[in-house]
Amino acid sequence: MSANPLHVQDLSDLRNYVQQTLCDQNQLELGAFEVTERILVRGRRPCGIFFCLHGPRSVKLTAIWETDRNTVLFYSSSGERVQKTQLVGAPALVPALV
Numbered sequence: 190m191s192a193n194p195l196h197v198q199d200l201s202d203l204r205n206y207v208q209q210t211l212c213d214q215n216q217l218e219l220g221a222f223e224v225t226e227r228i229l230v231r232g233r234r235p236c237g238i239f240f241c242l243h244g245p246r247s248v249k250l251t252a253i254w255e256t257d258r259n260t261v262l263f264y265s266s267s268g269e270r271v272q273k274t275q276l277v278g279a280p281a282l283v284p285a286l287v
Contacts, residue, residue, distance in 0.1 A: 195277065199281070203238075203280050207240045208240075214272070215248075224243070235282050236255065236257060260274060260276065
């Protein structure tokens with residue numbers, strides 16, 4: 190599980206990457222399942238985004254973007270970390286999402 194560097198321009202690129210990766214890892218059709226997200230807050234300050242792909246048979250696949258380390262951590266449906274991606278250039282975590 191090595192950190193793969195990834196260039197992202199904005200939050201849209203990050204969302205697309207997370208959805209594509211979760212679908213590829215689990216052999217799911219891209220766009221067939223809902224992906225939700227929540228802003229993570231530490232000390233009243235946004236510190237990342239929690240992504241959740243709601244798959245078939247109530248399976249939930251998750252990823253977390255941590256802004257402090259600028260990495261995306263991917264987890265299997267059992268909660269095991271399966272991939273770590275290092276971002277090159279952080280997208281802005283806009284206050285409008287909070």
